Amino acid sequence: MNVLHVHTRSVGGGGAQVVSDLHSRLNKRTNINSKLVVKEKGDEQDDVVEMKGGFLDRGFTHLIERKAGLEGFGSFDSLKLPSLIRDHNTDIVHLHNIHGYYFNIFILRHIPDQVNLLWTFHDMWPITGNCTYAMGCERYQTRCGSCPQLDEYPELPFDTTPLLHRIKMRLFNQDIPVVTPSRWLGRHVAESRLNKPNIRYIPNGVDTEKFSPVDKCEARDIFDIGTDDFVLSFIASNPGDPRKGSKYVIEALNSVSQNHDVTLLTLGSEGFPNEMLNDSIDVRIPGYIPDEKVPYAYAAGDVCIVPSLADNCPLVPLEAMACGTPVIAFDVGGLSEQVTEGTGWLVPPHDTQALRDAILTAIERFPDSKMNNAARKRVVEKYEITQCVTQYQDLYNKILK
Template sequence: MSEPSLRILQVSTVDIAGGAEKIAWDLFTSYRAHQHQSWLAVGTKRSGDADVFSIPKNPNRFSQFISSCFNRHSYAAYVSGRIESLTNPARIYSHLIGHENFDHPETWSLLDSVPERPDILHCHNLHGGYFDLRALPPLSHQVPTVLTLHDAWLLAGHCAHSFDCERWKTGCGNCPDLTIYPAIRRDATAYNWQRKAEIYRKSRLYVVTPCRWLMDKVDQSMLNPGVVASKVIPNGVDLKVFHPADRASARQDLGLPHDATILLFAANGIRKNIWKDYQTLQSALAEIAKTGAKVLCIALGETAPPERIGDVEIRFVPYLKDPRKVARYYQAADLYLHPARADTFPTTVLEALACGTPVVASAVGGIPEQVVEGRTGFLVPVGDARALAERVLDLLADEGLRLRMGRQAAEDAARRFGLERMVGEYLAFYRAHHKGEGI
């Protein structure tokens, strides 16, 4: 006998984007394909999907008028948000003293924004200026509320990743870097931490993380008292799109030289992305150039002029929306590189592995749970350009090892990181708790 369908409302920053937003979107569309009622509430809507809706910003009349003047412009949401902020004295004051912005009253009526009361409310990233965290207690007492953490913002006084700082364990304050995203103007991190802790104590939350590394942080954090049940569910990618393919054919499709050694690195805004480590990539490529190796490094995710370091060329490719086009770059590459200063469970690493492309990455966050050292790729210390270069050169010099790692990467990804596996695990988690079972 088949299980009854579920009504699932997800919450995410944006509907069409990469990273965490892509995971929410893939779940949203997959649930619908499995005959569940699926909705997606977002801070900013970019698609035309009828089951996606924007959480209203509740602007005043002046900001409504300004927004209407720009309603056909790509900056409409940004303009409306800025005007609303400038005409809201309380919000301006909170911003100036470093309080995180929870002033989004429409969050409280979220469950009434869909045609039927959902069985599950599933929240993804809640930072980004669109969600009132103070609504979690009443929402979570009305329907089972799942939080999937894609970073550590819920655990700290302002930052999405704390790097080496561990003040998040004890209450923040004396923040070493207020500029880390989401940045704040003044050090109100202790107040922000306490406010979050009080919210969680009043809530009943079902917490999911994509890796054990992040769940261990949850267990040590002020979020823990509000957790009813938790589970590690690794993110997944669509194996019908991301899979091994003929390298020569992929290079021909992309207009890439068939006889080149091609390395790939993908990220949003590569050169200035504070989580990624473009400087270490450059230094590693400089080390590789010293050997006389001729290498083409594709930097996917930014528009910029090409760079050259000896016989090594760095060629930038703008962000691509079409996942099938993105997959062709993984399929065309000899190796995927992922130097990072901080990361949780990067989708780009999963996509590379699924395409049978060995990965050389920083051993940070949940990446060691993605890459099997010595079998599907290599892990190197954070910021160690020489180690990164040495591992790349090892694989370029040993074609047999590189091809074997590629086969093992695709096999491991098919077993552990498929989209359907992720969907099935989430549905099982929902069913275990949507009527209060296991509480």
């Protein structure tokens, strides 16, 4: 069985990690040959194919998508896809994220009839005019327009969302099986104008051997944090993204720090506005750390805070819980499914006071080995990476029957 995955990139962010992990683990299984095709790949990924155009293509893409507002129309990069499909003798093309200024959506019409398609939706882009998360807007259920998110990725210079939505619904309504990693996203797909009666739910998975409890004292030594400190970890690939909710972390911690000593450990790319925190808060920003040390960052925290305003099936809470670290999260999207009673706290989105109260509850309760164990058990039972890969393998077999 030959499977060809298509995604924006193979490194950087949770989506890239999900797709790369699936690709590499499928290749370790019998009778499966997986290939990953991306716009951007890592430096040492010889088994990943980069579908990247030259200077003229990038210029044309910029003109059509960034200036004319036709996201998904301009790139010639994906014109290479049919030949890559033939070269790989592909049985199944597994689409992932195809937004990101590299994929011409009309290429879907030129995939050979004998090749099966499968599409995992990692966000809401396939069902909206352009946005990756509707953020409460319901216009995608009809025709889009009057878009409130023109300045958000993928940016539009003016409102072309009615046109984009109409074309996407026509193109994407062909017979392509759809997988959503959260039941939340599945419900939104069902409410959309896409005719997808059979939506398969396969949650993202994490490696529970890599992400497992480690000695907290050893973990804190790495980041020069005191053994008795209360530590809150905030981990995001782009902490400065407003959707990640750092604003609410800052407001809640500034309130908590008036009566309690708190250490904040942040991990991810630059962008966390720590200058807005009270001086009494001990902030640790270690910058880049090697992959094998990431579990120690989770273990160093008493609790991991995930105040995302919208998300599908993010890896950060799952990785934290696999390391035995409970999670405080906004009650939105797939987070509502991941964090259950006894594994952490869900609070209403945008509610700084509720977030503060959850942090105060955590301070009063910790250490709490019962909650630590429950958090890990939740991930081992429901979100283990091998389960995820097996479910995809079973789905591939079903598609090819």
